[in-house]
Amino acid sequence: QVVVPEEVFFTVAAAGILENLLVLIAVVRNKNLHLPMYFFICSLAISDMLGSLYKTLENIFIILCEMGYLTCRGDFEKKLDDAMDFMFILSLLGSIFSLLAIAADRYITIFYALRYHNIMTLRRALVILAIIWTFCAGSSIAIALFSYEAATVIPFTILFPLMMFFILCLYVHMFLLARTHAKKIASLATSTVHQRTNMRGAITLTIFLGVFLCCWAPFVLHILLVKFCPHNPYCACYMSIFHVNGTLIMCNAIIDPMIFAFRSPELRSTFKKMFC
Amino acid sequence: MSALRLISNRTSQQALSNSDYTWEYEYYEYGPVSFEGLKAHKYSIVIGFWVGLAVFVIFMFFVLTLLTKTGAPHQDNAEPSEKRFRMNSFVTDFGRPLESERVFSRQIAEETQSLFHFCINEVVHLDKAKQSQKGPGLESNIHFQEVPRSSGMFEEGLNGLTKFNIPNFVNTEQNSSLGEDDLLISEPPVILESKSVMQSSHQTLD
Numbered sequence A: 001q002v003v004v005p006e007e008v009f010f011t012v013a014a015a016g017i018l019e020n021l022l023v024l025i026a027v028v029r030n031k032n033l034h035l036p037m038y039f040f041i042c043s044l045a046i047s048d049m050l051g052s053l054y055k056t057l058e059n060i061f062i063i064l065c066e067m068g069y070l071t072c073r074g075d076f077e078k079k080l081d082d083a084m085d086f087m088f089i090l091s092l093l094g095s096i097f098s099l100l101a102i103a104a105d106r107y108i109t110i111f112y113a114l115r116y117h118n119i120m121t122l123r124r125a126l127v128i129l130a131i132i133w134t135f136c137a138g139s140s141i142a143i144a145l146f147s148y149e150a151a152t153v154i155p156f157t158i159l160f161p162l163m164m165f166f167i168l169c170l171y172v173h174m175f176l177l178a179r180t181h182a183k184k185i186a187s188l189a190t191s192t193v194h195q196r197t198n199m200r201g202a203i204t205l206t207i208f209l210g211v212f213l214c215c216w217a218p219f220v221l222h223i224l225l226v227k228f229c230p231h232n233p234y235c236a237c238y239m240s241i242f243h244v245n246g247t248l249i250m251c252n253a254i255i256d257p258m259i260f261a262f263r264s265p266e267l268r269s270t271f272k273k274m275f276c
Numbered sequence B: 001m002s003a004l005r006l007i008s009n010r011t012s013q014q015a016l017s018n019s020d021y022t023w024e025y026e027y028y029e030y031g032p033v034s035f036e037g038l039k040a041h042k043y044s045i046v047i048g049f050w051v052g053l054a055v056f057v058i059f060m061f062f063v064l065t066l067l068t069k070t071g072a073p074h075q076d077n078a079e080p081s082e083k084r085f086r087m088n089s090f091v092t093d094f095g096r097p098l099e100s101e102r103v104f105s106r107q108i109a110e111e112t113q114s115l116f117h118f119c120i121n122e123v124v125h126l127d128k129a130k131q132s133q134k135g136p137g138l139e140s141n142i143h144f145q146e147v148p149r150s151s152g153m154f155e156e157g158l159n160g161l162t163k164f165n166i167p168n169f170v171n172t173e174q175n176s177s178l179g180e181d182d183l184l185i186s187e188p189p190v191i192l193e194s195k196s197v198m199q200s201s202h203q204t205l206d
Helices: A006-029 A036-067 A075-111 A113-119 A122-145 A150-186 A194-228 A233-239 A242-259 A265-275 B002-013 B022-029 B044-069 B074-091 B095-114 B119-140 B147-164 B167-172 B177-185 B187-205
Strands: none
Touching: A006 A036, A006 A242, A006 A265, A036 A075, A036 A122, A036 A242, A075 A113, A075 A122, A075 A150, A075 A194, A150 A194, A150 B044, A194 A233, A194 A242, A194 B044, A233 B044
């Protein structure tokens, strides 16, 4: 087992939880931020927080087990473990669906700009979030209960790349449209700015999806391997870096607010007001 | 012993729960697995996975940059619009187009600063609207229709979208809005200069 040092683990987890909590507090306190878009960002922050919380609790649990404070075979512990599994799958599904909701919201904002306020009212956004979280909770209970079956693992792992692909398509379409608009404006001015701005758009989009992919894919692969080849030595070697995968998920919780929430000047100014 | 085996078999299948079974996981999971006689390196899956992921991300990045580079070249778009401006200033009153073009370029600057990506549909819609209105307007006040036509679009876009409070989103729009704002702020002085040069050339011609 490749072990991540405890201090690193807890620092990363605490940083993730703190950051997402700050985002939530900022959105709640500032009335200007009561917009559908920020609600979706909040939902992403909540799912990141759940993920970090899960990892922290699990680690505390392991430490307590090793120190012998808890009997690690009791029924209560098993139930606690199931509850934590549920929380973790909820966090993963919540992240995926929140990203999807953010992408769809931005898509509607660009392509239906004039009707955006009729299509995406606050109430509808809250309803959508409620539906998403109910669905995630339901399916994560199902997955946690039936995690032994191959029938749950395979759809779960297929859902992951499918969602990523869909989100990628949405963003690419938006990106292409932004490029045609940039061309229209640049046709009235000098157009040398093009290459750099388009490169920047490509970089931003790659960072978005790349971060999500790099942070969650190792774990999804781990689940697949545990299901299908637990005794193969190659698979066992991969599974030994499970703690690193967990740390990566918490890094995702830290990076996500930076690339979504902190891009908004309004949110940044709310932070400054909170601390100064 | 058999009871313990049963527990270990179950834990091997519990994909996500390895917290309180971790210490058992270590003892019973890796016991039967022997690392002898491996043809490839022990960590081959790990290395292969990460290399594959890196390749995929880089590939995606290149696909995206390629998408940005394909399409009509920029010079074709620039020239006909400049010719259109010259035609407008020929036909119209010379005092007013100068102002209106300056207002136009300022509006371009404002528009691109705050509403870069969102005027797309507006431009399309208002374009169609204005084209239908263009006919009767042509005889009377040409400069009012031609040159501020697009500035009118942008102005209406500005007014319309400030209601939507979308500028919040625009500033957070991650598709290089910050970069484009920075770059396009430097554009209006260029526009102003080019327009004033054109104006002076038309005045000398006339």
